[in-house]
Amino acid sequence: MHTETRKSRATESLEMPEESTTTAPNQPWRLCVAPMMEWTDRHCRYFHRLLAPRARLYSEMVVAQAAIFGDRRRLLGFDTAEHPVALQLGGSDPALLAQAARIGAEFGYDEINLNCGCPSDRVQAGRFGACLMTEPMLVADCVAAMRAVVALPVTVKCRLGVDDFDDEPFFRAFVDTVASAGCKVFVVHARKAWLKGLSPKENREIPPLDYARVFALKRDRPELTVVLNGGLMDQAAIDAVLAQVDGVMLGRLAYHDPYALARIHGELFDTPVPSREAVLAALRPYIDAHLGGGGELKHIARHILGLYQGQPGARQFRRELSSARPGSGLRGWDRALAAVEHWRAAA
Numbered sequence: 001m002h003t004e005t006r007k008s009r010a011t012e013s014l015e016m017p018e019e020s021t022t023t024a025p026n027q028p029w030r031l032c033v034a035p036m037m038e039w040t041d042r043h044c045r046y047f048h049r050l051l052a053p054r055a056r057l058y059s060e061m062v063v064a065q066a067a068i069f070g071d072r073r074r075l076l077g078f079d080t081a082e083h084p085v086a087l088q089l090g091g092s093d094p095a096l097l098a099q100a101a102r103i104g105a106e107f108g109y110d111e112i113n114l115n116c117g118c119p120s121d122r123v124q125a126g127r128f129g130a131c132l133m134t135e136p137m138l139v140a141d142c143v144a145a146m147r148a149v150v151a152l153p154v155t156v157k158c159r160l161g162v163d164d165f166d167d168e169p170f171f172r173a174f175v176d177t178v179a180s181a182g183c184k185v186f187v188v189h190a191r192k193a194w195l196k197g198l199s200p201k202e203n204r205e206i207p208p209l210d211y212a213r214v215f216a217l218k219r220d221r222p223e224l225t226v227v228l229n230g231g232l233m234d235q236a237a238i239d240a241v242l243a244q245v246d247g248v249m250l251g252r253l254a255y256h257d258p259y260a261l262a263r264i265h266g267e268l269f270d271t272p273v274p275s276r277e278a279v280l281a282a283l284r285p286y287i288d289a290h291l292g293g294g295g296e297l298k299h300i301a302r303h304i305l306g307l308y309q310g311q312p313g314a315r316q317f318r319r320e321l322s323s324a325r326p327g328s329g330l331r332g333w334d335r336a337l338a339a340v341e342h343w344r345a346a347a
């Protein structure tokens with residue numbers, strides 16, 4: 001079997017960590033995986049947990065009303081192995097957010113994070129996401145209302161600004177106002193958002209990144225935990241950022257190249273990096289249970305397609321996994337694994 005070695009310490013077998021095998025107490029935000037709608041659902045997070053036992057995982061954004069009035073088990077349910085896991089909420093009504101935060105706490109989440117960074121039209125219509133950056137007092141009220149009802153950290157994910165409100169005094173006033181309500185952790189996507197004219201995707205690419213402003217925030221507000229997000233693509237960049245702030249949050253890299261997440265985790269926590277095969281083997285019982293509960297392979301498989309990114313057999317793995325027929329159960333899974341084994345043996 002092939003192994004990926006890091007300092008000759010790759011592991012061949014992998015067990016899911018004990019519940020709450022968490023990050024070192026003083027570094028809970030050192031490595032985070034970003035909230036991503038349609039992507040970081042519970043299956044994705046379970047997979048990421050296998051790759052990165054101490055990373056802090058974030059849910060997709062859940063709108064406060066949905067958490068209160070929707071199908072809670074479907075929207076909020078998660079596996080205990082996912083700890084530490086944060087629930088990201090969207091909303092701007094302090095009472096509703098407080099109710100949703102309480103529900104999140106009852107479900108067992110480790111953190112409630114308020115989305116002040118998403119620029120989509122749908123979110124703007126609901127007066128939340130990035131447009132909330134122009135209403136720091138309201139965000140402070142939301143934070144205070146949530147903190148009043150949960151004992152968990154209530155944190156904020158924001159940008160450097162929105163539209164023409166993006167200078168340093170604006171950004172600092174936002175952070176200081178929200179911090180005064182008891183938010184001690186800021187995840188900063190290190191670019192502004194343009195609320196009109198750019199799609200959410202463009203808003204993750206076009207406004208330039210400016211890490212220096214996030215570093216300056218940490219320098220000037222050392223009492224805050226500052227996590228930098230946006231455009232982190234390799235270990236060198238991550239190391240450079242971690243020399244300045246408390247944590248990094250990875251989004252697209254972790255999703256598209258999940259094994260990079262495992263390698264980065266190994267570097268940051270000096271732990272062995274599991275082989276891809278060990279990760280897949282550890283996932284099998286989870287898939288089996290999901291299928292047994294009436295679920296489909298594709299719900300889980302779609303998050304795993306990038307595991308062999310850049311490796312022999314990557315294309316065959318993706319093809320086999322995505323073409324597994326509904327109802328084929330673990331046979332589709334085993335075929336994909338056999339395909340990649342075949343190609344790797346031939347390589």
Ligand SMILES: Cc1cc2nc3c(=O)[nH]c(=O)nc-3n(C[C@H](O)[C@H](O)[C@H](O)COP(=O)(O)O)c2cc1C
Nearest residue numbers: 034035036037060061115189230231232250251252
């Ligand atoms: C498909 C997708 C969905 C996203 N959904 C959310 C979301 O629900 N909440 C949020 O705060 N950010 C969301 N984001 C933004 C990411 O959390 C992150 O801030 C952004 O991708 C920049 O980080 P990256 O360069 O490491 O990908 C999403 C990003 C992507 C690609």
